[in-house]
Amino acid sequence: MVDVSTEIKNVMSAVFEVPVEQITEDSSADTIDAWDSLKHLNLILALEEEFDISIPDEEVGNLFNYKLIELIVNECRK
Amino acid sequence: MDNLKYSEILQLNRAMFKDIQGKPYHVKVLSNITVNSIKELLEYTLHVNKINPIVKLGNYDNIVQDSANCNDDDLVIIFYNLQNVIDGMSSYFEGVNDELYISIKEKICNEIDIVFENLKSLPVVVFNMFSAVEFVNSYFHQSKIELLVSDLNRYLNLIKPLHVHLINTEKIISQVGVNHAMDLRLNYSSKAPYTLTFLKKYLGAIEPIILRNTGKLKKAIIFDCDNTLWKGILGEDGVDKIDMSGTSHDGKIYNYIQQIAVFLSKRGVLIGLCSKNNEHDVSDVLMNHPDMVLTNNFIAIKKVNWNDKASNLKLISSELNIGLDSIIFVDDSSFEINLIKEQLPEIITLQVPTAIYEYPNKLLQFVYKYFNLYGNQADENKTEMYKQQFVRESFKDKFVSIEDYLSSLSISLTIHKDKLSFVPRIAQLTQKTNQFNLTTKRYTENQIVQFVQSEDDFVFSISVEDKFGDSGLTGLCIIRKNLQNSKEVTIDTFLMSCRIIGRNIEFAFIDYIFDWLIDQNFETVTAEFFQTKKNDQVKNFYEELGFYVENDNTESKHYTIQLKDYERKKVEYIEVVIKMNEQN
Numbered sequence: 001m002v003d004v005s006t007e008i009k010n011v012m013s014a015v016f017e018v019p020v021e022q023i024t025e026d027s028s029a030d031t032i033d034a035w036d037s038l039k040h041l042n043l044i045l046a047l048e049e050e051f052d053i054s055i056p057d058e059e060v061g062n063l064f065n066y067k068l069i070e071l072i073v074n075e076c077r078k
Numbered sequence: 079m080d081n082l083k084y085s086e087i088l089q090l091n092r093a094m095f096k097d098i099q100g101k102p103y104h105v106k107v108l109s110n111i112t113v114n115s116i117k118e119l120l121e122y123t124l125h126v127n128k129i130n131p132i133v134k135l136g137n138y139d140n141i142v143q144d145s146a147n148c149n150d151d152d153l154v155i156i157f158y159n160l161q162n163v164i165d166g167m168s169s170y171f172e173g174v175n176d177e178l179y180i181s182i183k184e185k186i187c188n189e190i191d192i193v194f195e196n197l198k199s200l201p202v203v204v205f206n207m208f209s210a211v212e213f214v215n216s217y218f219h220q221s222k223i224e225l226l227v228s229d230l231n232r233y234l235n236l237i238k239p240l241h242v243h244l245i246n247t248e249k250i251i252s253q254v255g256v257n258h259a260m261d262l263r264l265n266y267s268s269k270a271p272y273t274l275t276f277l278k279k280y281l282g283a284i285e286p287i288i289l290r291n292t293g294k295l296k297k298a299i300i301f302d303c304d305n306t307l308w309k310g311i312l313g314e315d316g317v318d319k320i321d322m323s324g325t326s327h328d329g330k331i332y333n334y335i336q337q338i339a340v341f342l343s344k345r346g347v348l349i350g351l352c353s354k355n356n357e358h359d360v361s362d363v364l365m366n367h368p369d370m371v372l373t374n375n376f377i378a379i380k381k382v383n384w385n386d387k388a389s390n391l392k393l394i395s396s397e398l399n400i401g402l403d404s405i406i407f408v409d410d411s412s413f414e415i416n417l418i419k420e421q422l423p424e425i426i427t428l429q430v431p432t433a434i435y436e437y438p439n440k441l442l443q444f445v446y447k448y449f450n451l452y453g454n455q456a457d458e459n460k461t462e463m464y465k466q467q468f469v470r471e472s473f474k475d476k477f478v479s480i481e482d483y484l485s486s487l488s489i490s491l492t493i494h495k496d497k498l499s500f501v502p503r504i505a506q507l508t509q510k511t512n513q514f515n516l517t518t519k520r521y522t523e524n525q526i527v528q529f530v531q532s533e534d535d536f537v538f539s540i541s542v543e544d545k546f547g548d549s550g551l552t553g554l555c556i557i558r559k560n561l562q563n564s565k566e567v568t569i570d571t572f573l574m575s576c577r578i579i580g581r582n583i584e585f586a587f588i589d590y591i592f593d594w595l596i597d598q599n600f601e602t603v604t605a606e607f608f609q610t611k612k613n614d615q616v617k618n619f620y621e622e623l624g625f626y627v628e629n630d631n632t633e634s635k636h637y638t639i640q641l642k643d644y645e646r647k648k649v650e651y652i653e654v655v656i657k658m659n660e661q662n
Contacts (some may be wrong), residue, residue, distance in 0.1 A: 036512065036612075038114045041264065045115060045274050046085045055108040057263045 001073075004051075008069055011050050015043045028065030040064070051077055079122065079278050087122050103129045104294060108144045108193075109157035111268035116277050120155075123281045127294050137513075138269075142189050142483060143580035145196040153288065154197055155204045156324040160223065161212075161271055166547030172222050177530040180307065183226060185247035185545075187233050190414075192483055194239060202241050202291045206286055209247040211258045212271070243287050250279050250445050263660070286447050296426065296448040297400045298348035298378070300338065302409035303360060306430055307351075307372065308332045312359055323369045334438050336371035340446065342377035347449055348398055350379040350389050352407070357382040374437070387414050407445060484581055486649035487544040491586055492655045494539050496530045504539055505550045507573060512612040514571040516605070516619065534559040535570075540587055542578045550576045555591055560604070568597060569605040572619075585647035588623060590654055596641050607635040623647075 001009075012027065013020035014035040029035040033045075044066055047053070047069065053076035055063070063069050102272060103124060109117060117133050136144035141156060163182065164171050174182070185551050192206075196648035197203050210227040220228075234244055251259040265271035272280075289295050304311045309328045310320035310373050321329035322336065342344045349372065353360060360382045364374050379398055381390035387409075395402045403424040409415055409429035418427050428444055430437055445451070494500060505523040512518065521529075529535040540553035552575035560566040574584060595603065605620050611634070621627065624645055626636035 011085045012080050014085040014204075017088075017092060037268075037510070038112070041112070041268055041270055042084075042118075045087070046083075046263070047085050049274060057267065059269065060263070070264075 004073060005070060007050060008066070008073060010045070010064070010067075011046045012043065015039060015046050023066065025066055035064075047073060053077055079125075079179070079281065084119075084347055087558040088118050091118050091125060098125050098128055098130050100128075100130045102132045104151045105131060105133045105153045105155065106136060106144070106148050106151045107133070107155045108141045108148075109159070110139045110141055110162045111157060111159045111265075111272075113157050113267050113272060113277070114136065115270070115272075115274060119274075119281055120639060124288065127285075127289060127292070129288070129292055130554055138576045140191050140580040141446065142331075142479065146199060146480060147655065148200060151200060153202050153204065153291065153364060154200055155206075155284070155629055156193065158208065159205055159271060160208055160226065161265065162269065164213075164223070164337060169505060169545070174222055178460070178589040179222065179226070183229055186230060188483065188486070189428075190230075191237070192480065194237070194242065197242075198239060200241065202243065202287060204243050204245060204287060205238070206245045206247045207234060210249060210274055211248045211251055211372075212256055217485050233336075239261065241322055241443055243284075245280075249284055250276065259576060264525070265649055276394070282447075286450075292448050296347075296406050297352060297403075298394075298398060299339065299342065299408060299507040300350040300352045300379075300394060300405045303351060303353035303363075303382075305410040305496065306408055307331075307336060307339075308363075312355055314325050317367065317564075318361070320349070320363070321369075322367070322371070328584075329349070329369065331434050331437055333369065333371060334442060337639070338438065338441060339372045340376050342445065343372075343378075345449075345451060347380040350374055350398075350399070351377060352387055353383045354387070355382050355624075386417070388417060391418065391422055391425060392404065406448060408441070409657065413492075474522070481651075487581075487651075488653075489542065489544045489651065490582060491581070491590075492543070492651040493590055494540045494541075494588070495658050496537050496538065498527070498530055500539055500551055500590065501526045501530060504537065504554055507539075507551070507554050507575065508571065509536040511573045511575060513576055514579055514612070514616055515571075515610075515613050516616055517571055517572055517608050518570070518610050518613065521571075529556055529558075534561065536567075538591055540583070542581075542583060549575070549577050553583065553587060555587065557591070557595070563602075565599070567600050567603055569603060572605075581652075582647070582649045583652065584619070585623075586649045586654055587647065589646045590656070592641060592644050592646075601641055603639050603641060605637045605639075607637070609633045632633040 009020050009023040012018075012023050016032050016039060018032060018034070029040070040063075044055060044063065047057060051073055053073065055072060055076060059072050065070060082090070094657050100610060105120060105124075107113060107120070114135055117135060121131045139162065141158060143653050145154070166172075187363040194203075208230045210221070210224040213221070213223050213423070215221045216450040217222055224504035231244075238244060254275050256467075259273055259279075260271050262271075263274050299438040301307055304313075304320075308320045308322035309332055312320055322332045323329035324333040337633070339349050351360070357380075360380070362371060364377070379394055381394060383390070391402070391405065391407060395405060401424070402422055406426045406428060407415075407418055408428045408430065408458070412429065415427045415429045418425055426444070426448070428440065431440055501523050505521055505526045506517060508521040508526075526537065529537050538555040539551055541551050542549045542553070554571060555569065557567050558570045560568060572584075592603070607617065607620060609617070620635070620637045622641070624643065625639045627635055627640055
């Protein structure tokens with residue numbers, strides 16, 4: 001059973017097309033070149049599908065770094 | 079694709095770029111909504127069918143304009159969503175009066191005409207039919223939006239050229255259910271109404287069209303016999319106990335399968351048998367069994383023997399003179415299916431499902447995907463001639479050129495200067511606009527306030543309105559005086575939201591600004607272009623305006639122009655409203 005942190009990084013790696021080793025706790029829209037508003041939508045969709053969650057509208061615009069993503073994903077999984 | 083997660087598809091797709099080479103297949107997706115999530119899904123669909131994809135997305139809400147630049151494409155897909163039309167209105171659509179209704183309908187029909195005219199030389203175009211099922215409607219009264227959809231779809235069916243395929247969008251939505259197909263939340267925030275579930279289903283729906291147009295259709299289906307065409311094992315149960323009767327509980331599924339095979343055979347699909355049995359026994363069944371539907375006259379080839387099926391299928395391929403990749407193989411045995419998957423991976427395999435009631439639908443899904451069941455050339459020619467006649471008559475009063483179409487929109491531009499209350503929106507524009515942005519300078523609200531308050535800087539912002547609505551503040555130009563030369567200014571920032579691209583608004587805007595600069599006794603304007611990954615489309619914007627290129631490195635260009643030499647673009651159909659001396 002893969003842990004949440006690894007799964008999130010795998011999803012981000014797939015969406016932004018960067019090797020998974022380059023995704024760290026400090027990764028954010030500023031450190032990842034490909035992370036624009038359109039890819040951000042893809043990220044939301046991918047995370048929701050992966051964890052079978054629904055991210056509230058007000059949070060969607062906040063998920064611009066790894067730490068917040070991990071936080072929200074864990075919140076939504078409860 | 080339905081069984082794969084989106085992130086898995088993205089990874090698989092990425093890997094396939096190295097493996098699938100060959101002649102590129104160019105696809106463009108035009109839309110008036112955000113459907114960019116479809117890009118990788120579409121690439122994956124093409125990759126899986128061994129096609130080398132080059133997929134581009136058109137500009138947001140630029141269907142008509144983008145359709146003029148598709149001449150090198152192999153396939154154009156168009157998403158025209160009415161949500162966008164509704165959103166632009168100032169009153170609830172159900173209350174629309176007749177005049178406005180007709181006006182909206184005509185506008186959309188005109189756009190369709192122009193798009194089809196622009197795309198007339200393409201091999202294939204996919205246009206999604208309009209849908210209303212995602213709006214809240216009564217179940218016993220036709221709503222205005224449903225009426226509009228019905229009128230527009232009727233129009234599409236009437237005038238569509240042969241190479242345009244209309245997709246029944248409502249059918250796809252109903253297959254997954256409205257709540258699973260539509261994402262109200264992302265529609266609200268980003269105009270992205272479709273879920274991944276919908277998009278995956280959508281690609282499954284258009285896959286046959288792609289296969290048909292890339293020579294990837296199949297030519298033959300080869301069936302095993304025992305527990306594939308009848309229930310039971312001939313060699314063990316005997317000819318009396320195998321069951322393919324149309325009336326028995328067990329047999330009727332297999333009877334139906336045979337009916338499908340006969341139907342295909344009559345449409346030119348090669349049907350064959352590949353079975354481990356005594357040849358004589360199977361021949362007996364084919365000729366004498368009272369319930370056999372798939373009889374000899376529908377069968378193109380038989381390999382009934384005790385050799386391995388891989389060898390048999392290879393023989394079938396060579397004797398029918400078709401490629402292994404033109405064959406679909408149907409068998410109930412995991413052993414045989416896996417053997418073929420390993421030995422002859424070009425062959426598409428279908429294993430008879432354990433839940434036998436799923437068998438006919440599974441087979442039909444393959445059939446609809448891999449074979450062209452429709453397209454009787456003679457009938458289509460007749461229909462085509464009739465349609466062309468109709469189009470010729472009705473086209474006379476319609477807009478053919480983009481200029482005419484843009485004129486009909488009654489576009490009006492309101493220009494504001496140094497307006498403090500717009501600062502938040504202006505700052506946001508500098509932070510979010512990527513494509514139509516010459517220098518991509520990102521500013522905070524404080525920095526914009528400084529520009530607005532400074533006497534040496536001028537902040538021009540524009541909002542755009544047309545017959546159907548107001549786009550809000552969507553364009554910006556920041557001009558700065560050259561402190562060493564009082565007659566010279568520089569364009570620090572020039573950008574437009576993608577919402578207003580493609581309507582020549584940039585030219586009306588520059589015309590106005592330059593007139594104002596001349597009025598203020600300036601003589602020279604300098605400007606710059608900084609290349610980014612996203613702003614390629616404005617690479618030559620200043621050249622188009624007549625600027626002189628002083629300096630050209632790979633990543634930036636520096637320009638200058640004497641205002642007396644500037645030739646106005648004069649966009650006749652854009653009305654310009656000036657609001658310069660407003661309260662801030």
